[in-house]
Amino acid sequence: MSQASTHAETLPKMGVNWIGLYTIVRREVQRMMRVPIQAFIAPWISALLFIFIFGSVVGGRISTIGGHRYLEFVLPGILMMNVINAAFLQSSSAIYFSRFIRFVEEMLVAPLSYFEMVVGSLSTVVLRASITGIGILLMGLGFGASTIESWPLFIFWVVSVSTIFGLAGIIIGLWSKSFEQLNMPVVFFLTPLSMIGGSFFTASMLPSWLQWLAWINPFFYFINGIRGAMIGVDETPPGLGIGLTLLLILVLGGTVWRLYARGYGLRE
Amino acid sequence: MPAPALKIRNLRKVYRRGNVAVDDLSLTIEEGDFFGFLGPNGAGKSTTIHCVTGIATPTSGSIEVFGIDAVKQYREARRLVGLCPQEFNVDPFANARQIVDWAGGYFGLNAAQRKSRVDYLMERFELTPHLKKSFRELSGGLKRRVVLARALVHDPRLIILDEPTAGVDVELRRVLWRYLTDINSQDRRTILLTSHYLEEVERLCRDIAIVANGKIVREGSKDEIAGGPGGLEQAYLVATGAEGDHVAG
Numbered sequence: 336m337s338q339a340s341t342h343a344e345t346l347p348k349m350g351v352n353w354i355g356l357y358t359i360v361r362r363e364v365q366r367m368m369r370v371p372i373q374a375f376i377a378p379w380i381s382a383l384l385f386i387f388i389f390g391s392v393v394g395g396r397i398s399t400i401g402g403h404r405y406l407e408f409v410l411p412g413i414l415m416m417n418v419i420n421a422a423f424l425q426s427s428s429a430i431y432f433s434r435f436i437r438f439v440e441e442m443l444v445a446p447l448s449y450f451e452m453v454v455g456s457l458s459t460v461v462l463r464a465s466i467t468g469i470g471i472l473l474m475g476l477g478f479g480a481s482t483i484e485s486w487p488l489f490i491f492w493v494v495s496v497s498t499i500f501g502l503a504g505i506i507i508g509l510w511s512k513s514f515e516q517l518n519m520p521v522v523f524f525l526t527p528l529s530m531i532g533g534s535f536f537t538a539s540m541l542p543s544w545l546q547w548l549a550w551i552n553p554f555f556y557f558i559n560g561i562r563g564a565m566i567g568v569d570e571t572p573p574g575l576g577i578g579l580t581l582l583l584i585l586v587l588g589g590t591v592w593r594l595y596a597r598g599y600g601l602r603e
Numbered sequence: 604m605p606a607p608a609l610k611i612r613n614l615r616k617v618y619r620r621g622n623v624a625v626d627d628l629s630l631t632i633e634e635g636d637f638f639g640f641l642g643p644n645g646a647g648k649s650t651t652i653h654c655v656t657g658i659a660t661p662t663s664g665s666i667e668v669f670g671i672d673a674v675k676q677y678r679e680a681r682r683l684v685g686l687c688p689q690e691f692n693v694d695p696f697a698n699a700r701q702i703v704d705w706a707g708g709y710f711g712l713n714a715a716q717r718k719s720r721v722d723y724l725m726e727r728f729e730l731t732p733h734l735k736k737s738f739r740e741l742s743g744g745l746k747r748r749v750v751l752a753r754a755l756v757h758d759p760r761l762i763i764l765d766e767p768t769a770g771v772d773v774e775l776r777r778v779l780w781r782y783l784t785d786i787n788s789q790d791r792r793t794i795l796l797t798s799h800y801l802e803e804v805e806r807l808c809r810d811i812a813i814v815a816n817g818k819i820v821r822e823g824s825k826d827e828i829a830g831g832p833g834g835l836e837q838a839y840l841v842a843t844g845a846e847g848d849h850v851a852g
Contacts, residue, residue, distance in 0.1 A: 349678045358708025362701075369696060437692035441753075444656045444686050445709035446678040603618070603650070603659035 355447045359455025360462075363429055367463055374425075374463060375470065378417045382471045385413045386478055389535060400537060401568040406480040411562040412534025414471045418493055419529060419557070421467040422500035423507075423521065425460045430508030430600075431517050439601060449595035453505070453588075460501030461494055468493050481565075488564035495580045496557045500525075502587035509600030528554045538570055553579060606670030608634045608761045608793035609655065614664035616650050616817075624650040626817035627664075632795060632810070634669070634760075637787050639808035639825070640797045643843055647817040648797045649689055652765050656686045668761060682710065685759030687751050689766045689797075695739040699730050699749045702738060703756050710757035717756070724752040727782065744771045751779065762786070763795045768803060780807060801835050811835075813842040820844075 367374050386406065390413075394405030401408070433439035442452055475481035483489050503520070511517040532554030538546050549555045556576035563569030569576075595601065609632040616625040625647040632638045642648050653659035655666055657677055666673040666680075673680040693702055700721060707717040725731045728748040733741060738749060751767060764783075768776045784807065786792040798804050804811065804825075811828050813821040821828060821842035829835035839845075 349682075352678075352709075352711050354711045354713060355709045358705055361708070362705050365697075365701065366694070433694075436694060437690065438694045440658050440688065440692045441706060442709060443658050444681060444684070445706070446681045446711065447709060448678060598660050602657070603653055 349446060352447055352451055355445060356451045356455050359442070359447075359452065360458045363425075363456065363459035364462065366429065367425065367459065374421070375467060378421060378467050379470045379474065382413050382417050383474055386410065386471075386474055386480075389413075390478060390480065401566070403566050403568065404480065406475075406478060407482065407566050408562070408568065409535050410471075410475045410480050411565045412529075412532075412558045414468050414475075414565075415492070415496065415554075415558045415561045416529040416534055417471055418464045418468045418497055419500050419525060419554070420521070422460045422464040422497035423504040423525060425463045426456055426501040426504030427508040427511070427517055427520075428504075429456060429459070430505050431511050431514075434508070434600060443601060449592060453591055453595065456505060457498055457501045460504070461497045464497035464501075465493055483565055484567040485564045489561065491577070492557065492561040492564055492580075495584060496561075499580065499583050499587060502584070502591050505591050506587070506594065509594055528552055529558070533558045533570070553583065556580070605634055606667065607631045608636065608669060609795065610665075610667040610670075611651070611655070612665045614651065614654060614666065615662045616647075616654055616659060617662045623817055625654070628814070628817065628819055630812060630819060630822075632761075632793060634793050635787070635791045636810055637783075637794045637808045638796065639804035639811040640795055640814065641801075641804060641811060641839060642797075642814035643845065646814045646843070648814055649765055650817075651814070652686070652688075652763050652795070652797070656684055656763065657681060658686075658688075682757070683760045685754040685757065685762045687754035687762075687764045687767050689769065691738075691746055691750060693738050693746075693750065693753075696737050698735050698737050699741070699745075699752075700725070700734045702749055703752045706753040707756040712757060720756050720758070721752075724755060728752050728778065744775045747771050748775060759792070761793045761795065765797050766799065767796070768798065768800065776803070783807060801839060805829055805835050813839055815843040 386409075389409050390406030394409065397405040399405070430439070472481050507517065507520050531548060532552050533549055538549040538555070541549060556571050556579050559569045559571045560576040560580070609630065611628060611630040614625050614628045615623070617623050628647065628651060630651075640648050640651075650659060654661045655668070655673060657673070661674065668680040668683050671680040671683070697705070703721045703724060704717050707720055712720065725734060728751060730745065730748055730752065733745055738746060741749065747767065747770070754762065754764070768779060780803070783794055787794050796804065796808060808825055811823065811825050812819050813828075821838065825835075828838045831838060
């Protein structure tokens with residue numbers, strides 16, 4: 336016994352529990368890789384259909400927008416829609432499943448801080464969203480439509496938007512008491528807001544009395560942000576989208592922090 | 604004088620709907636003790652354990668693990684505790700090795716430490732032939748072994764076992780008894796055991812507390828409590844107020 340033992344007292348004093356944090360990521364990646372069709376194949380097939388139908392079939396009959404082919408115009412929106420979905424589904428399902436089966440208790444009884452739990456969860460979110468996004472970017476390349484005007488901005492938008500929806504997914508995962516509740520935000524918010532958020536059109540294409548709908552929709556800024564990073568076309572005032580994104584990260588991050596500190600949905 | 608392994612003072616836990624699960628419970632367990640925590644279903648045993656380990660948030664009172672505040676310095680306190688819960692709170696699609704390895708990772712063990720510890724525990728609990736099977740494919744007894752191995756992976760100083768032998772066969776019960784006796788006597792690990800099997804408690808524990816309706820109703824050494832006429836069972840029935848029901852029934 337003693338030869339194989341590793342006494343808790345001999346472990347380093349508690350700073351950041353890097354091994355614990357890495358274990359959260361490792362575990363979530365292994366869980367994610369158990370469902371590759373759900374995690375990656377489904378969004379890629381969906382994106383491929385969007386690219387083919389809207390970009391090639393319909394887009395062939397539409398004139399250029401801002402000097403770009405319609406396919407080039409819609410690709411960033413398709414990419415962002417899938418990044419958002421991947422991020423939200425990853426964190427919401429991970430937290431809900433771990434609560435439902437109660438193996439979240441494995442982390443609650445361990446020397447892990449709330450910060451480590453949240454960062455561990457978000458790291459996997461960003462990883463899944465990035466892999467999804469890169470796959471769609473490569474598909475776009477196959478259709479001759481992938482361009483990147485600014486890599487730093489492209490990375491900023493993928494990472495920051497997936498963080499936002501990762502945080503939102505954690506909140507919903509903590510709140511949900513059934514799979515029905517878990518799926519509600521996708522049906523009632525994520526899909527409609529990304530559809531009317533300018534993925535397939537510019538705000539100026541909307542009737543003037545409806546344009547406000549685009550401007551109050553945060554998805555409009557995310558989609559325009561990544562479109563600006565990819566093809567240089569961004570309808571929103573410079574800096575507004577980035578400011579809004581950072582603000583949302585702060586607000587949602589603070590909310591998640593408070594919920595973890597209270598043990599909401601986690602502790603009895 | 605060394606700090607007790609577990610010191611609970613005036614612990615109270617009230618759930619949201621006003622259900623008082625633990626009511627002003629105080630308890631001290633000295634280092635190296637093998638402590639039996641008895642009581643009927645719903646008496647507050649598991650809730651007390653959940654408050655100690657962080658699964659539940661105490662409403663009031665204090666909990667110290669080896670002198671460390673388990674609420675304010677929860678990370679430091681949790682390194683010293685290993686919990687084998689009553690229910691299987693395990694990812695059913697993960698295999699035995701992953702489950703124990705991940706738990707080691709959460710407790711900060713590096714890859715080499717985890718490998719050594721996981722190999723040792725898998726062998727000790729005769730899980731080696733089942734390493735690659737997913738948890739849901741294992742029998743009830745094997746599942747219990749995996750959860751035990753997970754609780755012990757970081758070699759905790761205080762081991763909390765919430766009905767660890769419920770529903771397991773005689774063979775595992777004996778393997779577990781032998782193991783617990785060894786780590787208690789040789790490695791001076793403190794063990795808190797809840798069980799409905801009184802003969803198990805009588806065989807293993809040195810001190811006993813009986814809890815009913817969220818309060819400690821009897822506490823003392825095993826010899827003291829079980830030494831009277833009728834033994835531990837009689838003492839238990841009297842303390843929990845079940846004797847009258849038992850006779851009447």
